[in-house]
Amino acid sequence: MNQNEFILMINPFKDKLFRLAKRLLVSHEEAQDATQEVLVKLWDKKNGLEKYSSIEAFAMTMTKNYCLDQLKSKRANHLKIVHSNYVAKEATLDQATEDNDSWNWVEKMINELPDQQKLIIQMRDIEQYEFEEIAKILDMNETAVRVNLSRARKMIREKMNKTHAYGIS
Amino acid sequence: MELAKIEQLVEKYFDGETTLAEENELRTYFSSPRVAPHLEHYQSLFQFFVKEKEAQFSPSILQKTKNKKPMIGLGLAASMVLFAGLLTFLHFNGKAQNESVSTADLGQFESPEEAFEETQKALALLSSNVNVGMKSVNYINEYQNSKKLIFKK
Structure with a gap:
C-alpha cells in the first residue's frame, strides 16, 4: 500500500476518529495529536490490515483505547487536561448567539457523562453508527x-430540563 | 409530520429504541423552524448533533509527509557534500604523503636474500621480546601449585 492508497483509505473516517478523540479529550490540539498518532499506527500496520473486516471499526477502537489511555495517564499524574479552546469558547459566550449558547450547554452536559456514555453518544447520535x-x-x-x-x-x-427550569438557557 | 408521532419518537429516542432512520426523522423535524413549543428545548440537542458532525481533522496528514521529503533531500545533499569534501581531502592528503615519502627513504633492499635476512632479524627480535613477557607471566603458575596443595584431588 502506498501513501496515496492509504490516504484514500483513511479519508472516509479520519474526521470521525478526530471527533471521537475530541469528545473524550475535549481539547482540540490533543484530539489532533491523538488522531495523528492513531493514523501513524495504522500506517505502520498497513500490511496487516486486510485481516480486519472493517478498518474503520478497527481504527475507531484504536482511537478509543488511545484516548482512554491518555486520560488515564493524565489522571494518574494529577494533571488536568488543558483544553484551551474550551476556555476560549467560554470567553466568547457573551457575544455568542442564542443557538451557540445552548449548543455549549449540550456540549457541557455531554462532557459530564462517563467516558463510556460519551463514546456511545458520539458514535450513535453524532456519527450515526448502527x-x-x-x-x-x-x-x-x-x-x-x-x-x-x-x-x-x-x-x-434531565440536565436540560433542569437548566430550563432555572431559565438559564 | 403529526405531532403525536414526533412525541412518540422522542420517547422512543430516550429509551434508546429508535432506528437510525427514525433518528434522522427527528433531526429533520428539529432542524425545521416549526417545532412545537413544548419540544423546543430538545431542538438544541439535535442541532448540536448535526453541527458536531461537521468538525474536521484539519492538519492533513499530507502536510507532514510533504514536510518530510525536503528534509530528507537536504540531509542527502549535506551528506553528499560532506562525502565529496572528505574524498578530495583524502585524495590530496594521500597524494602529498606519497610524494614526500619516496621509495628511497623507506630503505629498500636490493637483493631478496638481504631482505629475507633483515626480516628474520626483525622477527627474532620480536619473538625474543614475546618470550621475556612470557617469563614474567610464569609466576602465575605458583598459584596453581599452591591451589593443588590445598585442594588435593
Whole structure:
C-alpha cells in the first residue's frame, strides 16, 4: 500500500476518529495529536490490515483505547487536561448567539457523562453508527450499548430540563 | 409530520429504541423552524448533533509527509557534500604523503636474500621480546601449585 492508497483509505473516517478523540479529550490540539498518532499506527500496520473486516471499526477502537489511555495517564499524574479552546469558547459566550449558547450547554452536559456514555453518544447520535457497529468497536453486546445510550440520553434530558427550569438557557 | 408521532419518537429516542432512520426523522423535524413549543428545548440537542458532525481533522496528514521529503533531500545533499569534501581531502592528503615519502627513504633492499635476512632479524627480535613477557607471566603458575596443595584431588 502506498501513501496515496492509504490516504484514500483513511479519508472516509479520519474526521470521525478526530471527533471521537475530541469528545473524550475535549481539547482540540490533543484530539489532533491523538488522531495523528492513531493514523501513524495504522500506517505502520498497513500490511496487516486486510485481516480486519472493517478498518474503520478497527481504527475507531484504536482511537478509543488511545484516548482512554491518555486520560488515564493524565489522571494518574494529577494533571488536568488543558483544553484551551474550551476556555476560549467560554470567553466568547457573551457575544455568542442564542443557538451557540445552548449548543455549549449540550456540549457541557455531554462532557459530564462517563467516558463510556460519551463514546456511545458520539458514535450513535453524532456519527450515526448502527448498534451492531458500536458494539463491535466497544467490544460490548448490543443490549448493553442500548441501555447505556438510553441512560446517557436520559441524563442529558434531565440536565436540560433542569437548566430550563432555572431559565438559564 | 403529526405531532403525536414526533412525541412518540422522542420517547422512543430516550429509551434508546429508535432506528437510525427514525433518528434522522427527528433531526429533520428539529432542524425545521416549526417545532412545537413544548419540544423546543430538545431542538438544541439535535442541532448540536448535526453541527458536531461537521468538525474536521484539519492538519492533513499530507502536510507532514510533504514536510518530510525536503528534509530528507537536504540531509542527502549535506551528506553528499560532506562525502565529496572528505574524498578530495583524502585524495590530496594521500597524494602529498606519497610524494614526500619516496621509495628511497623507506630503505629498500636490493637483493631478496638481504631482505629475507633483515626480516628474520626483525622477527627474532620480536619473538625474543614475546618470550621475556612470557617469563614474567610464569609466576602465575605458583598459584596453581599452591591451589593443588590445598585442594588435593
